[in-house]
């Protein structure tokens with residue numbers, strides 16, 4: 001039997017600054033009531049100006065490594081799903097790889113909008129099952145506050161910043177990722193777009209999200225239900241066999257509509273949308289972390305992850321929760337030492353870079 005990718009660690013990072021609907025309503029023609037009723041969102045976290053997707057990803061990755069008790073030197077692949085990297089390269093994944101001391105890992109960023117984390121999970125799991133690697137770090141990290149137009153009430157109220165990470169390790173087939181489906185329909189891509197407005201990128205405005213909300217809503221409700229049906233049927237199961245569904249956190253009404261279509265109980269759909277809004281590729285791993293920390297994932301149970309977004313794209317995966325891999329204590333201690341050393345080096349390099357950029361700045 002080929003090895004199965006098991007989730008052995010998870011971590012999240014949310015910026016400390018909370019922005020409520022009422023605060024948004026002070027600068028925008030909107031209200032707490034409208035946002036709550038139409039979306040389910042009460043507040044979101046916003047990163048500091050200097051805090052990018054990479055920094056948030058590093059924090060989430062460190063927590064996941066601690067939980068997994070893995071030596072970062074064992075990680076073969078770092079994949080970061082993001083649409084809001086500070087730069088095209090070096091990738092966020094390469095920055096994370098260095099910051100955590102994963103000195104034997106390949107690293108790349110993956111672009112599949114809000115579906116990105118499920119795509120990355122599926123690819124990393126296949127690499128483990130094929131025997132190419134023994135462990136992977138899979139992250140979703142987004143600074144959505146940097147790509148929304150803060151004057152557009154149709155979009156800016158929906159999004160937030162954050163990062164979530166998991167460690168996948170090769171284990172026996174009793175637990176881990178059992179099946180996944182990935183999909184795309186480029187014909188409807190214009191419904192949700194992130195690009196530079198002509199002429200405005202050069203003026204320093206940068207890329208902004210444009211969206212046909214109703215079109216995306218219809219697509220998302222339909223695809224959440226159909227991809228859950230598809231992925232469960234791959235295993236000869238029904239959606240009702242799932243103990244918990246962890247969906248992309250975009251709109252409470254999307255989750256409720258999918259539940260209604262499937263006849264699935266809404267109390268078995270995990271939602272933290274109220275507190276964080278839509279953090280794009282980070283939303284599924286952040287929700288996974290919270291569900292695990294709250295004890296909502298029990299060993300042996302089936303949990304589905306499902307996401308949809310720009311592309312238009314979608315993905316769903318089924319995991320049998322639990323881990324059969326426990327590292328011996330000396331490997332855990334060695335891993336902790338390597339992480340600490342990598343963190344010291346990373347901070348040192350950042351200070352050096354900061355000092356040299358200050359020296360170069362004309363007075």
Ligand code: COA
Pocket residue numbers: 029030031034035038039114153154155157211212213214216217220250251278308309310
């Ligand atoms: N505050 C107050 N009014 C708002 C508003 C806001 N923040 N945003 C939009 N409105 C207004 C609209 O301008 C419109 O006014 P009009 O009728 O005078 O033109 C009215 O509210 C209704 O707009 P509508 O688009 O029908 O609302 P809706 O019920 O579809 O909800 C969304 C809008 C965006 C919340 C909803 O369509 C949605 O969530 N879509 C999916 C978006 C998404 O999840 N994107 C990411 C996917 S990964």
